[in-house]
Amino acid sequence: MKGRWAGSASRVAAVAASRRKPLLIALCALAVLLAAAGYNWAQNQLDVSFHAFQDSRGVTVLSPDANFSKDFSDRTTLKLKFGVDAISAASDSCARCHPNGANNGRVVANVGVTRKYGDSKLTVGGEVSRENFYTATTGLVSLSRDLNKANTTVAGGFAFSLNQPQLHPSDTVEHQTAVDAYGSVTQSWTKGTVTQVGYEINQVNGYQTNPFLRTKLNGVLTVGNSPDSRTRHAVSARLRQALPAETFFDADYRWYHDTWDVNSHTFALGLSHHFGSRVVGGGAWRHYTQTGAYFYQPSYTGNPTYYTGDFRLFPFDSNSVTGKVDITPKNGIVMMPPGSTLTLQYERYHATTGFVAGIFTGGVRIPLK
Amino acid sequence: MTRCHTLIVMILLAAASAGAGCATVQPWQRGLLADSCMIFDADSATAYMTHWQEAREGSMGGFGVQGGGCGCK
Numbered sequence: 001m002k003g004r005w006a007g008s009a010s011r012v013a014a015v016a017a018s019r020r021k022p023l024l025i026a027l028c029a030l031a032v033l034l035a036a037a038g039y040n041w042a043q044n045q046l047d048v049s050f051h052a053f054q055d056s057r058g059v060t061v062l063s064p065d066a067n068f069s070k071d072f073s074d075r076t077t078l079k080l081k082f083g084v085d086a087i088s089a090a091s092d093s094c095a096r097c098h099p100n101g102a103n104n105g106r107v108v109a110n111v112g113v114t115r116k117y118g119d120s121k122l123t124v125g126g127e128v129s130r131e132n133f134y135t136a137t138t139g140l141v142s143l144s145r146d147l148n149k150a151n152t153t154v155a156g157g158f159a160f161s162l163n164q165p166q167l168h169p170s171d172t173v174e175h176q177t178a179v180d181a182y183g184s185v186t187q188s189w190t191k192g193t194v195t196q197v198g199y200e201i202n203q204v205n206g207y208q209t210n211p212f213l214r215t216k217l218n219g220v221l222t223v224g225n226s227p228d229s230r231t232r233h234a235v236s237a238r239l240r241q242a243l244p245a246e247t248f249f250d251a252d253y254r255w256y257h258d259t260w261d262v263n264s265h266t267f268a269l270g271l272s273h274h275f276g277s278r279v280v281g282g283g284a285w286r287h288y289t290q291t292g293a294y295f296y297q298p299s300y301t302g303n304p305t306y307y308t309g310d311f312r313l314f315p316f317d318s319n320s321v322t323g324k325v326d327i328t329p330k331n332g333i334v335m336m337p338p339g340s341t342l343t344l345q346y347e348r349y350h351a352t353t354g355f356v357a358g359i360f361t362g363g364v365r366i367p368l369k
Numbered sequence: 370m371t372r373c374h375t376l377i378v379m380i381l382l383a384a385a386s387a388g389a390g391c392a393t394v395q396p397w398q399r400g401l402l403a404d405s406c407m408i409f410d411a412d413s414a415t416a417y418m419t420h421w422q423e424a425r426e427g428s429m430g431g432f433g434v435q436g437g438g439c440g441c442k
Contacts, residue, residue, distance in 0.1 A: 049413040053421060061421075067413060142433075151394050157433060182433055186409065191398040196409050200430040234431030240407040248406035256428035264428040272406040280406065290427050312427040324414070326405075345414045351425070359421065361414040 044070040049343070049363030056356040062086045074116075081110035085131070097169070106131035112140075119146040133166040133211075142182075153186040167211040174207035184236075192242030202232040215309030216299035224308035226295075232258040246274035250284075262313065264290035270322075280326040289317045311353060318351035333364060341365040 046068050053061040065083030072078060085106035112125030121144045129136040142157030161178040184198035206228060214221040234256045241249045254266040270284030292315035295306035324345040332338040345361040394402070401407060409432075423429045 047413050049417070051414070051417045063417065065413060065417070149394075149396070150399075180430070182430075184433075188394045188399070188402055191394050192401045194402055194407055194409075198431060198433075200433075202430055232428070232430060234428065236431035238409060238432075240409070242401040242404070242407065248404065250406070254428075254431040256431065258428070262427040264426070266428070282406070288422075288426060293427070312425065314427075318426070322418070343412070343414060347418060349422075349425075355425065357421075357425075359418065361417060363413055 044068065044368040046366045046368055047363060048366070049361055052360045054358055056354070060088045062088075076116075077114045079110075079112045079114070079125075081108070083108045104132050106134075119150075120144065133168045135164045137162050151188040153184075155182075155184045155186070157182045163206075165207060165211060176204060176206035176208060178202060178204045194240045196236070196238045198234075198236045198238075200232075200234045200236075202234075204230045204232070209308075210310045213309040213311070215307055217304075217307055218301055219299075221309075222307070224310060225306055226308055226310070226313075227260065227306060230258055230260055232256070248272045248282075256290075260313070261294035262290055262292070264288065272324075278328045278330065282324050284322045284324075286320045286322070287317070288319075291315050311355075314353065316352045318349060318355075320347055320349040322347040336364065336366050337368075339367045 046066065048066050049064065051061075051063040051065070053059075053063070063083060063085045065081065068080045070078045070080075085104075085108075087104040087106070106129060108127065108129040110125065110127040112123050114121055114123040123140075123142045125140050127136070127138040127140070129138075138159055138161040140157060140159035142155065144153055144155035146153050157180075159178075159180040161180070163176040163178065164173050165176065166173045180200065180202045182198065182200040184196055186194065186196040188194045208228060208230060209224050209226045211223060214223055216222070234254055236252065236254045238253075239249075239251045241251075243249055248271070250268075250270045250272070252266070252268040254264075256262070256264040256266070266286065266288045268284060268286040270282060272280055272282030274280050293308065293313035295304070296308055296313050296315070300307045322345060324343070326341050326343050328339065328341045330338065333340045333342055341364065343361065343363045343365070345359075347359045349355075349357045349359070419432075
């Protein structure tokens with residue numbers, strides 16, 4: 001009996017320690033990012049944010065990130081991004097084999113250089129993302145051009161990604177390539193109205209089955225099998241409208257379709273208001289609805305070619321509400337220069353699958369000398 | 370994508386392009402357009418929101434080129 005209690009106590013301690021580890025990683029990363037804010041960069045800006053995500057499955061994700069922008073000249077700008085996702089008590093698919101929870105960590109680094117040529121801007125960049133059982137490497141290029149006295153901006157971009165999921169618990173590494181192209185037109189209609197329409201196409205080839213999510217096939221929980229090719233189309237339309245009394249309205253719509261027959265509509269509406277010169281507050285509502293993939297079924301019998309337990313391929317709706325406030329104190333934020341802005345945001349997300357999540361973000365935007 | 374969908378995309382882009390010749394906002398009238406509430410570029414909080422929504426939903430994109438994402442997608 002004593003041994004059982006001792007074993008139980010040590011297991012609880014081990015679980016507690018394992019759950020503290022992501023928090024420690026996140027706090028260390030945040031400390032490094034804040035220390036970077038103290039460096040005397042020249043004519044630059046640093047955004048440091050801390051995101052905390054928690055959902056109804058008990059998954060917690062702590063994600064500090066930093067975005068740094070440096071103007072080398074009036075024509076060349078360097079942008080760097082570094083972020084960490086520290087995930088504890090990972091999802092129900094992990095809990096099947098790890099009843100005490102399983103931790104994960106992700107590091108993402110992004111670099112982009114933008115060069116102006118008259119009314120045009122060319123950006124070349126890349127991104128590397130590393131985590132347990134998944135690696136992604138991306139190269140991207142984008143070009144934009146201002147027309148009509150800068151009232152119209154035409155933009156386009158192209159990205160190529162090589163993604164390598166590992167089929168944990170085996171050591172097998174699969175490969176997936178993604179090609180992404182995007183075009184948009186942004187139009188200022190009046191001194192208080194601007195719109196943007198965009199189209200994006202994304203072609204993914206290679207292994208696309210989620211190796212961790214299982215479905216019932218002839219009564220047995222089995223990892224799914226998804227097609228090796230998927231083409232995705234998205235069309236977006238967005239509006240920003242200035243209203244009287246320092247108030248702003250925004251509306252976004254996105255229509256999405258892919259060759260797996262997932263179709264979705266996303267609507268988002270928001271209002272923001274300037275409370276004096278130093279506080280901006282706002283709220284937004286988002287509604288999302290999607291159909292299931294053509295091979296989705298709650299369970300499978302016989303010998304189907306494709307089957308899935310991936311919740312992203314189920315039909316469902318979701319709603320989320322977001323509240324946000326930006327505060328720019330007159331004398332700056334503690335140890336940070338005047339002009340620094342503190343951002344606090346909270347989002348609550350409900351899906352008809354029963355999934356509920358709360359996401360808090362706290363961040364500072366620091367203008368550097 | 371069906372021909373109908375392609376047509377809708379083309380009409381939207383053409384309509385937006387057609388607007389290029391209509392707008393007459395002068396540089397000195399762009400104060401409101403420069404307000405942070407009028408900017409389409411995502412800040413860190415919005416970018417994170419998009420990231421985790423794409424990890425939970427079957428659709429993605431529409432607002433700019435994508436990186437390789439993460440294993441959660």
